[in-house]
Amino acid sequence: MLSNELNKTSRTIELVLGIVGGIFGLLGGTFAVLFGSFAGDEIVLLGISAILASIVGIVGSVYVSKNPKIGGIVLIVSAIWLLISISLFGGLGTILLGISGLLALLRK
Numbered sequence: 001m002l003s004n005e006l007n008k009t010s011r012t013i014e015l016v017l018g019i020v021g022g023i024f025g026l027l028g029g030t031f032a033v034l035f036g037s038f039a040g041d042e043i044v045l046l047g048i049s050a051i052l053a054s055i056v057g058i059v060g061s062v063y064v065s066k067n068p069k070i071g072g073i074v075l076i077v078s079a080i081w082l083l084i085s086i087s088l089f090g091g092l093g094t095i096l097l098g099i100s101g102l103l104a105l106l107r108k
Contacts, residue, residue, distance in 0.1 A: 011065045014104045018061020018075055021096025025054030025082045028089035050085035053078045057097045068104045075101030 029050030036043030060074030079097035082090040 009068075009107060011068060011104065011107075014064045014068070014071070014075075014100045014107075015061050017096050017100035017103070018064065019058055021079070021093045021098075021100060022054045022058035022061065023093075024096065025057060025078075025090050025093030026051055028082075028086050028091075028093055029054060032086045032089050046085045050082055050090055053081035053085055053090075054093060057082070057093075061097075061100055064100075064104045068107070072101045072104030075104060 029047045032047030032050060033044050034047075036045075036047055057075055057078035060071050060078055062071075063074065064071030075097050079094045079101060082097065083094040
């Protein structure tokens with residue numbers, strides 16, 4: 001029983017990077033919504049999409065501890081979704097979510 005617990009890999013790095021990336025994505029999405037209120041409706045919708053992508057990324061980072069493969073895929077999809085939604089505003093969040101997803105898929 002003890003050897004089973006020792007073989008289990010800790011997923012703290014993926015969890016922390018995913019949550020921090022999701023927070024930066026939320027900040028970028030909120031900025032896009034505020035900026036879009038002055039610029040136009042399309043930017044507001046993209047900001048809302050980025051906020052949803054960030055929430056999905058945070059959920060994926062929490063799920064990594066239960067199933068690293070599915071959690072990693074969710075993190076990578078949310079990183080791409082965030083990049084498509086608000087590109088430069090979500091750059092840091094995209095990088096952190098992407099690294100977290102790759103680590104979840106590649107670490108044994």
